[in-house]
Amino acid sequence: MLVVLLAGVAILYAVQSPAANTESVTAAAPAVAPAPAGAVPDGFTELWRAPSPATPAPIAAGDGVVVAGGSTVSGRDARTGQERWSYTRDLPLCTVASAFGRVLADYRNDEYCSELTALNPSTGARGPARTLDVRPGTRLIGDGPLLATGPDYLETMRSDLVRTTEYGNVRALEEPGDQPRTGCTYSSFAAGGGRVAVAEDCPSDASQRLTVLRPDSAKGDQPAADSSAELGVRGAQVVAVVADRVAVLLPGEPRLLLLDRSGSRIGEFPLAVGSPVFTPTDGVARVTRDDGDLYWWTGAATVALDRTTLEPLWTLRGTLGPGVPYGDRLLVPVPGGLADVDPATGASRATVPVDRAGWTGAVQVSAQGSVLVELRGQDVVALGPR
Numbered sequence: 001m002l003v004v005l006l007a008g009v010a011i012l013y014a015v016q017s018p019a020a021n022t023e024s025v026t027a028a029a030p031a032v033a034p035a036p037a038g039a040v041p042d043g044f045t046e047l048w049r050a051p052s053p054a055t056p057a058p059i060a061a062g063d064g065v066v067v068a069g070g071s072t073v074s075g076r077d078a079r080t081g082q083e084r085w086s087y088t089r090d091l092p093l094c095t096v097a098s099a100f101g102r103v104l105a106d107y108r109n110d111e112y113c114s115e116l117t118a119l120n121p122s123t124g125a126r127g128p129a130r131t132l133d134v135r136p137g138t139r140l141i142g143d144g145p146l147l148a149t150g151p152d153y154l155e156t157m158r159s160d161l162v163r164t165t166e167y168g169n170v171r172a173l174e175e176p177g178d179q180p181r182t183g184c185t186y187s188s189f190a191a192g193g194g195r196v197a198v199a200e201d202c203p204s205d206a207s208q209r210l211t212v213l214r215p216d217s218a219k220g221d222q223p224a225a226d227s228s229a230e231l232g233v234r235g236a237q238v239v240a241v242v243a244d245r246v247a248v249l250l251p252g253e254p255r256l257l258l259l260d261r262s263g264s265r266i267g268e269f270p271l272a273v274g275s276p277v278f279t280p281t282d283g284v285a286r287v288t289r290d291d292g293d294l295y296w297w298t299g300a301a302t303v304a305l306d307r308t309t310l311e312p313l314w315t316l317r318g319t320l321g322p323g324v325p326y327g328d329r330l331l332v333p334v335p336g337g338l339a340d341v342d343p344a345t346g347a348s349r350a351t352v353p354v355d356r357a358g359w360t361g362a363v364q365v366s367a368q369g370s371v372l373v374e375l376r377g378q379d380v381v382a383l384g385p386r
Contacts, residue, residue, distance in 0.1 A: 021090040027075065027123045031063035034078050034369035034384075037327045040340045041385035043353045044372060048081030050074075053378040054093040056139060056282065060368035061098045062121030067380050068096040073105045075124050078368040081382060085124025091115060097140035100159040102127055104140050106148075113138050116148075118161060130161040133171050139284050142191025145215045149189045149283060156196060156215040165215035167198070167223045178222045184209075188236075188283040193243035195226065199236055199283075208234045212246055212263065227263025239285045240294055240310055247310040249277070249285075254298070258310055273301035274317050278362075286364065290325040293343065295332075297322040297362075302332050304346060314346030320363040324372070331372070333363035338372075354383060 054068035064084060065076045073096055075085040087105060094106045094113035098121065107115035113134050118127035132138075134150045141147050145156040145164060153168035168186065170179060184202040191197075194216070200209040211228040235251035245266070248257045254271040278299025280286065286297040293313065294305040302323055304313040316332060316339065323332035323341065330343040337354040341347065356363075356376065364375040372383040 023086070023088040024124065024126060025086045026125050027085040031077060031084060031122060032079075033063035034371045037367060037370045040326060040329050040331065040352060043386040044338070044383035045386055046355070047079060047371065047382040047384045048076075049379055049381040050076065050081060051378055052375070052380040054096045055375065055380070056095060056284075057097070057364050058366040058373040058375040058380060059096065059098045059103065060366040060371075060373050061101075061103055062123075063368070064121070065368060065371075065373050065380065065382060066096065066098070066103050066121065068093055068105065069378075071107070073103060073119065073124075075103075075121065078371045078373075078382060079384065087117070087119055087124055087126070089115070094136055095138060095140055099140065099143045099146050104146075106132065106134075106138065106140060108136060111135065116161065128161045130157070130163070133166075137282065139189070139282050141189065141284055142196070144194060145191055145196060147189060147191040147196050150186065152185050154186065154189070154196070154198065156191075156213070165196070165213060165223045166221045167213060170221060173221065180223070180225070180228070186283065188238040188280070188285070190238045190241045190246075190285065190287075192241050195241050195243070197238045197241040197246045199231075199238050199248075201234070205230050207232050208236050210236070210238070210246065210248060210259070210263070212241065212261075226261055227259070229263045231257075237279065237285060238283075239296055240287055240305060242308065242310060245308070245310045247305060249298075256303075256310075256312060269312050271298070271301075271303065271312065272315055272317075273298040273303065275300055286322050286362075288322045288324060288364075288366075290343075295322040295330070304343070316341060316346050316348065320361070321365060324365045324367050326367055326372070331365065333365055333374070335360065338365075356381075 050067045052067035059066040072088040091107040094108045102118040117129045134148045139149045156165040184200045188199045196213040207230045212226045214224045237249040239247040244261045246259045256269045258266040293307045296303045301317040302319040320333040330341040331338040337351045339348040359376045366373045374381045
């Protein structure tokens with residue numbers, strides 16, 4: 001009887017586990033990393049391209065580039081585009097991101113994007129896995145904490161993918177009083193500095209609410225918050241959060257509102273960013289950062305934000321995306337190429353030409369050594385220096 005029971009458990013695990021109905025092809029040999037970024041070249045040329053509809057931002061991880069679509073995540077050689085590893089399930093992908101030095105692949109099972117698996121970015125080998133309660137349209141953002149977004153529910157995880165906070169419409173709520181509010185919807189999010197900021201619209205509030213969560217409470221279904229208060233407006237967007245500040249774009253004439261850890265207003269900064277002002281449909285501002293400051297794309301301009309205070313440092317108008325550090329410079333996508341920018345002042349020295357073959361939309365860019373990785377719509381395009 002015991003043998004039969006154990007066999008039944010083994011069969012059930014095989015059917016329900018992430019390893020079931022999975023094809024995992026790991027890398028046969030270590031990748032050859034591109035040369036490190038040095039001086040900005042005279043131009044960049046296309047090395048290869050691939051469709052990647054499941055990556056909302058370009059992923060340069062390990063020594064290569066990650067593309068994803070359908071049911072497959074693929075690790076590519078940064079210079080050649082040759083596939084080095086792949087991971088495929090019999091489920092459709094919801095989203096793919098990079099955090100904690102891993103590639104995170106989230107798959108849809110029925111109505112939820114519930115199947116999250118971590119992959120080694122260099123080899124494709126499987127790591128931790130867990131079950132989420134988020135729905136299609138979710139984004140995975142942040143790197144401490146990791147945030148899975150949603151229109152009425154979000155959750156955070158630590159590096160081993162153990163859940164640390166549930167917030168909002170929790171499916172299996174243990175106690176009615178565990179969540180501070182009910183019936184709220186969420187429109188924008190940011191994660192950083194050990195905190196999560198979310199803009200809420202709640203039926204009992206006269207205006208939009210900004211809540212800043214601290215995902216380190218002893219019980220994840222009883223979220224701890226640094227602050228939660230109404231903003232006095234509707235239509236605000238969360239831009240970024242760090243250890244002691246939150247930046248929020250106010251509606252109307254562009255202004256950046258800064259709040260401290262307690263939620264008190266520090267000040268408002270007018271922004272000369274031009275139009276249009278981009279409202280991300282996924283609720284996540286287009287922000288990149290290096291070891292220092294943050295670079296935020298408003299839809300028509302790139303704004304540098306101080307790493308600690310989030311105060312605006314400079315604005316470069318007429319851009320297509322937030323930009324990426326390259327050597328000691330910052331390369332910012334603009335029509336016809338990449339602006340070669342001094343990251344300290346925002347002064348553009350020149351435009352490095354890039355032929356985008358007629359693409360005029362938004363461009364997100366990351367770097368794998370000297371190779372740039374642009375995301376144009378749903379296509380990843382690798383660029384090498386001339």
